[in-house]
Amino acid sequence: MKKQALWTALGLTVVAGCATYVAPTKEESTQAIKSSFNARGIAKLDRLDQTEIQAICSDAQRTGKEVPKAEREALEKKVLATIRYPADGKYLGDFKSGERIAQSGVGMQWSDSDKTVNGGNCYACHQLAPQEISHGNIGPTLLGYGKKRGYGEPVVRYTWGKIWNTHAFNLCSQMPRYGDAGILTEAQIKDVMALLLDPNSPVNK
Amino acid sequence: MKMHRGRIAAAALFLGCAAASAYAQGSATDEIARYRAMLADGNPAELVVARGEELWKTRRGAKNVSLEQCDFGLGAGVLKGAYAQMPRYFADADQVMDFESRLVWCMVNLQGMDRAAVTKNPYSGAGQRQTDLEALTAYGVEMSRGIPVNVPQSHPKERAAYDRGRYAFYMRGGPYDFSCATCHGVTGQRIRLQDLPNIAGNKPDADRAFTTWPAYRVSQGALRTMQWRLNDCFRQQRFPDLVFLSPTSVDLITFLGVNANGAKMDAPAIKR
Numbered sequence: 001m002k003k004q005a006l007w008t009a010l011g012l013t014v015v016a017g018c019a020t021y022v023a024p025t026k027e028e029s030t031q032a033i034k035s036s037f038n039a040r041g042i043a044k045l046d047r048l049d050q051t052e053i054q055a056i057c058s059d060a061q062r063t064g065k066e067v068p069k070a071e072r073e074a075l076e077k078k079v080l081a082t083i084r085y086p087a088d089g090k091y092l093g094d095f096k097s098g099e100r101i102a103q104s105g106v107g108m109q110w111s112d113s114d115k116t117v118n119g120g121n122c123y124a125c126h127q128l129a130p131q132e133i134s135h136g137n138i139g140p141t142l143l144g145y146g147k148k149r150g151y152g153e154p155v156v157r158y159t160w161g162k163i164w165n166t167h168a169f170n171l172c173s174q175m176p177r178y179g180d181a182g183i184l185t186e187a188q189i190k191d192v193m194a195l196l197l198d199p200n201s202p203v204n205k
Numbered sequence: 206m207k208m209h210r211g212r213i214a215a216a217a218l219f220l221g222c223a224a225a226s227a228y229a230q231g232s233a234t235d236e237i238a239r240y241r242a243m244l245a246d247g248n249p250a251e252l253v254v255a256r257g258e259e260l261w262k263t264r265r266g267a268k269n270v271s272l273e274q275c276d277f278g279l280g281a282g283v284l285k286g287a288y289a290q291m292p293r294y295f296a297d298a299d300q301v302m303d304f305e306s307r308l309v310w311c312m313v314n315l316q317g318m319d320r321a322a323v324t325k326n327p328y329s330g331a332g333q334r335q336t337d338l339e340a341l342t343a344y345g346v347e348m349s350r351g352i353p354v355n356v357p358q359s360h361p362k363e364r365a366a367y368d369r370g371r372y373a374f375y376m377r378g379g380p381y382d383f384s385c386a387t388c389h390g391v392t393g394q395r396i397r398l399q400d401l402p403n404i405a406g407n408k409p410d411a412d413r414a415f416t417t418w419p420a421y422r423v424s425q426g427a428l429r430t431m432q433w434r435l436n437d438c439f440r441q442q443r444f445p446d447l448v449f450l451s452p453t454s455v456d457l458i459t460f461l462g463v464n465a466n467g468a469k470m471d472a473p474a475i476k477r
Contacts, residue, residue, distance in 0.1 A: 021361045029372035036451035043445040047379040054377040061386055062375035108380055108443045124396045133233055136396045138388070176381040183380065 043110035053079075057172035072171045080168040083161045084179065086186060091156050091193050098195030099202070101188050102128055108183065118183050120192055125175070128195060129202035138174060146197040147204040159196060163189055234398055241477070250343055250421040250473035253335050253428045257344025260337055266316025272341070275311035277304070288349035289470045292459045294360035301366040303458045304345055305432050306450045308338065327449045328433050335428055339419075342430045346419055349470040354415060356462030363459065370460030373453050374405060379443040385457070387442075389414075399477075404461060412468030415461045420474040428473060431458055 024032075039045045050058070053075060060067050067075075104119025106112055122128060125138035128145075149155045161168055164179030178184045184192070195201050261272050261284075277287035278295065292303040298310055305327075312318045329335050335343075358364050377384040385404070388396060392403040392410065402410035419430045429437075435454055439447045447454055 021364055023368045024365050024372070026372070029369045030376075032369050032452040032456065033373055033376065036448055036453035037439075037445040038448055040446035043379075043440075043443065045445055047444055050376070050378055051382075054382055057382075058375050058377045058384060061384075061390070062372065109440050110446055111440060134397045136394070136399075138391075138394050138396070174382075174387050176383075181380045181382075 040110040042108065042112060042114050053167055053171065060172060067171060076168055076171050079165050079171075080161070082180065083164045083168060084186075085157070085160060086190065091160055091190060092198055093187060093190030093194045095191070095194040095198045095201035095203075097188075098191035098193070099129060101184065101192055102195055103132075118188075120178060120184055120188070122192065122195075130205075131202060142196060143203060145203050146199060146201070151197055151199065156193070156197060159193060160189070163192060237398060237477075241475075244423055244475050248421055248473065248475045250419075250428050250475065253340050253343040253421070254347045254473065256335065257340035257342070257347075260341055261344055266312065266318040268315065268317035270316055272308075272311055272315065275307070275315055277307055277345070284345060284348045286349055286352045288346045289352040290355045290357065292363070292366060292455050292462060293357050294362050301360075301362050301455055301459060303431070303450075303455050305338065305342055305430060306455060308341055308345065309450060324449055328429075328436075329427050331425055331427070333427075339428050339430055343419055343428050343473050346470065346472045350472070352470050354412075354462060354465045354468050354470060356459065356466055358463060366456045366459040367463050369452070370456035370458070371405075373457055374460055381443045383442040385438065385442075404464060408464075411461070411464040415465035416468050416471045417474035417476070419472050420476045422476055424477055431461075 034045070034048055037045060037048060056067055056071075056075070059065075066072075101120045102122035104117075105121035105124060107116050107118025112118075122142075123132055123135045125136045127135040127137075127141040127143050130143060145159075146155070158169075162175075163184075165177045166173040166175040167177065176183055178192075179186070179189055195203055198204070264271050274281045275284075276282075276295075276297075277284060278290055278293045279285075279287050288304050291307065292301050294301050295307065295310075302310065309320065309323055312323050313320045323338070327336060327338050329339060356363075358367060374385040374389075377387070384390075388394070388401050389404040390406065392407045394401045394403070402414045404411050404414050418434050419428055421428050432449055432454055435457055436447045436449070439445075
């Protein structure tokens with residue numbers, strides 16, 4: 001009896017021994033990341049400090065658990081209130097300039113400078129003008145954007161908001177916050193808007 | 206890249222402007238596939254491998270010894286198959302090391318070189334001669350060609366490296382809110398016409414991502430290592446500069462390696 005108890009105890013110790021692996025905590029993982037980067041050029045270390053939404057969306061994707069609906073909607077509403085619409089009420093600029101912005105993928109990398117004119121890099125993920133066949137597919141196609149949706153004010157305001165801060169409409173969208181994060185200027189966003197919503201833009205031809 | 210665009214443009218012209226976009230795009234990607242097949246015919250990485258082998262056998266450093274007695278985890282002097290089983294835990298360093306970390310470790314501890322000097326400029330610039338580290342890494346991975354990936358997960362530190370690597374893979378940050386998963390988390394996605402491997406969720410993609418690095422990058426005229434590959438991903442993610450051999454670099458390579466276990470190494474490869 002005593003012997004059996006001893007074996008049982010030994011067995012439990014072995015099992016416990018095998019189970020001693022403790023996965024790193026979030027704090028430990030984050031600490032490892034923060035110790036692994038150097039500030040370089042315009043890319044400083046504060047870029048590793050996550051925003052609330054970055055953290056929530058990272059956790060959701062890593063764990064495979066969607067952000068609960070109520071929490072998601074509350075955050076989207078909060079973001080929606082921060083969108084800055086053009087003060088002069090003019091939403092559309094020059095679609096030709098918009099096309100150049102959509103083509104350019106530079107800006108905000110440590111290999112860029114603070115004088116680099118940032119691009120929107122829209123073609124990396126979206127189809128826009130039909131002439132450009134070298135487009136990605138991470139985002140939906142935007143070919144015929146205005147022609148399909150119409151050119152009315154609700155569409156125009158929604159599109160502006162979507163470009164300014166996509167998280168207002170889809171909390172964990174992969175698209176950058178072009179206005180909110182200061183990637184594009186207001187004038188540049190107007191030009192990209194024209195690419196999407198000017199009836200004469202190649203996107204709508 | 207320039208070459209690509211030229212071919213794409215040529216393909217588009219050939220088809221005529223009225224061709225349906227999807228058709229034109231399919232044809233352009235076929236053209237790129239043909240271009241890649243052509244490239245694979247003669248890989249300039251062979252020259253880098255040859256130089257790496259020479260460096261490997263040369264007595265260097267304060268201790269005037271070669272790297273032939275370096276232990277990459279399979280015993281001192283065993284290089285064949287070692288790259289395919291790294292990153293792994295090394296008791297003498299009490300840490301998980303990828304191939305490049307271990308290489309530097311041996312250059313410092315076996316050959317008596319200065320760590321700061323060895324790691325100062327790990328990557329060659331455009332048009333420059335490959336660095337010693339790049340050449341040695343090319344030789345190291347060549348010695349694993351055809352050997353199945355078998356990145357171990359038996360030591361708790363190896364498991365922790367994988368878990369931290371997985372965490373880093375999904376960590377969104379920076380002004381663009383990107384993580385590795387933004388581009389490498391869904392099957393069948395492209396940036397422009399560049400196919401993006403789904404590293405976490407698609408086994409053939411994960412296999413290819415690990416087994417075809419290091420690679421000769423035609424557009425840069427240089428051999429690039431896995432450490433460089435990660436550094437350049439983070440640059441485009443708008444993150445700060447990933448430190449050569451840093452914990453996160455080794456963690457992510459562990460994550461990539463374990464996800465590719467069972468696939469056969471096929472590097473140095475050749476890429477656009």
